[in-house]
Amino acid sequence: MDSMKPDGKLIRLSKSCIGDDEKKMVLSVLDSEYLGMGSTVGFFEGLLSEYFGRQVLCVNNGTAALQLALEAVGVGRGDEVLVQSLTYVATYQAISATGAIPVSCEIDSNTMTISIEDAKKKLTKKTKAVVPVHYAGGVGNLNDIYKFSRENNLRIIEDAAHAFGTVYQNSKIGSQGDVVCFSFDGIKNFTSGEGGCIVTDDRKVLSVVSDARLLGVKRDSEQRYQNQRSWEFDVDRQGWRYHMSNVMAAIGIAQFRRFSQLSKKRQTLAIHYDRLLENNSSISLHPSNYSEVVPHIYPIKIRNKKNRDELREDLLKNGIQTGVHYYPNHLLSYYRPHDNFCLPVTESIYGKLMSLPLHPDLSLLDVELVCENLLRLLKIKS
Numbered sequence: 593m594d595s596m597k598p599d600g601k602l603i604r605l606s607k608s609c610i611g612d613d614e615k616k617m618v619l620s621v622l623d624s625e626y627l628g629m630g631s632t633v634g635f636f637e638g639l640l641s642e643y644f645g646r647q648v649l650c651v652n653n654g655t656a657a658l659q660l661a662l663e664a665v666g667v668g669r670g671d672e673v674l675v676q677s678l679t680y681v682a683t684y685q686a687i688s689a690t691g692a693i694p695v696s697c698e699i700d701s702n703t704m705t706i707s708i709e710d711a712k713k714k715l716t717k718k719t720k721a722v723v724p725v726h727y728a729g730g731v732g733n734l735n736d737i738y739k740f741s742r743e744n745n746l747r748i749i750e751d752a753a754h755a756f757g758t759v760y761q762n763s764k765i766g767s768q769g770d771v772v773c774f775s776f777d778g779i780k781n782f783t784s785g786e787g788g789c790i791v792t793d794d795r796k797v798l799s800v801v802s803d804a805r806l807l808g809v810k811r812d813s814e815q816r817y818q819n820q821r822s823w824e825f826d827v828d829r830q831g832w833r834y835h836m837s838n839v840m841a842a843i844g845i846a847q848f849r850r851f852s853q854l855s856k857k858r859q860t861l862a863i864h865y866d867r868l869l870e871n872n873s874s875i876s877l878h879p880s881n882y883s884e885v886v887p888h889i890y891p892i893k894i895r896n897k898k899n900r901d902e903l904r905e906d907l908l909k910n911g912i913q914t915g916v917h918y919y920p921n922h923l924l925s926y927y928r929p930h931d932n933f934c935l936p937v938t939e940s941i942y943g944k945l946m947s948l949p950l951h952p953d954l955s956l957l958d959v960e961l962v963c964e965n966l967l968r969l970l971k972i973k974s
């Protein structure tokens with residue numbers, strides 16, 4: 593690791609939090625000597641389906657979930673998809689993997705989710721879908737995005753990679769809406785090592801995704817759930833090797849069973865940060881209601897860019913790792929429409945953004961230590 597506190601402990605920005613249950617579950621799959629997609633994946637999907645109250649299909653990561661969901665609703669070559677620039681590059685890669693063009697939109701500076709005003713301006717005849725990103729676990733004005741989509745005949749694929757466990761208007765994210773995609777990568781709200789899932793009521797989407805994740809082999813999923821495979825089959829579409837393995841599902845099952853603890857801990861830590869950092873004029877907090885939102889990250893905004901980068905270095909020297917979520921995608925050479933393309937709100941916010949450590953193995957004392965260091969360093973700088 594880059595740097596350490598005097599006692600040798602680095603406060604990590606994020607990490608996987610693994611207990612004995614995960615180890616036992618993985619060991620039992622290893623002992624079964626059936627590591628690929630089999631009945632353990634079916635069991636995990638069953639738990640998730642019960643949780644959401646509708647059908648769930650697991651895949652090998654959140655990016656694959658987004659790509660397959662987009663393909664399944666018919667997004668493809670030449671289509672346009674509205675998406676906020678301020679997201680992980682995975683959202684963009686999933687869209688471009690289908691042949692479609694991610695159209696970069698501004699964010700609402702308060703919610704950090706897609707600006708509907710800007711999305712309206714970027715609507716064309718080629719627009720097929722919107723991918724709202726549930727930044728830091730919050731969903732912004734999701735109802736308005738659905739309203740906008742209905743009015744313009746667009747599909748919605750929610751990138752809920754940050755938002756497992758979040759409740760919006762008394763419903764869990766994923767339990768409603770068009771198609772909702774989650775990630776279970778190592779540092780998300782809960783993990784299956786790598787992994788992801790698609791949640792929807794749309795029969796056609798479910799049927800396309802369940803074949804497409806297994807190289808397009810028709811109805812192979814049904815065989816796999818019984819630890820079998822298909823020998824004679826048809827393939828009528830491009831497929832991908834995107835299924836989840838029993839090893840991943842084993843980790844996921846154990847993590848899912850203690851999700852209420854994991855999510856509660858994330859909320860408690862974020863509330864503690866809020867309390868220690870509010871009313872400080874040199875930073876602004878990301879407003880969030882942690883009785884509903886399960887935070888994946890804890891972003892704050894620093895006053896100017898120079899301060900932000902220096903501050904991150906100084907924090908690291910004090911054993912505190914921080915992050916920046918995210919470098920705007922419209923600035924990447926692959927996704928930049930033309931040299932003069934600019935998103936002023938996104939670019940200005942990006943320069944101030946910094947994420948503080950947040951994961952369930954942090955203690956309240958760790959949070960206090962982070963805040964003490966942060967506030968001390970901010971005072972020296974100003």
Ligand SMILES: *Cc1c(COP(=O)(O)O)cnc(C)c1O
Pocket residue numbers: 652653654655656679680682683725751753754774775776777787788
């Ligand atoms: C993690 C993440 C993804 C992709 O998930 P993977 O499982 O890493 O492929 C997509 N979007 C956002 C916003 C993410 O943070």
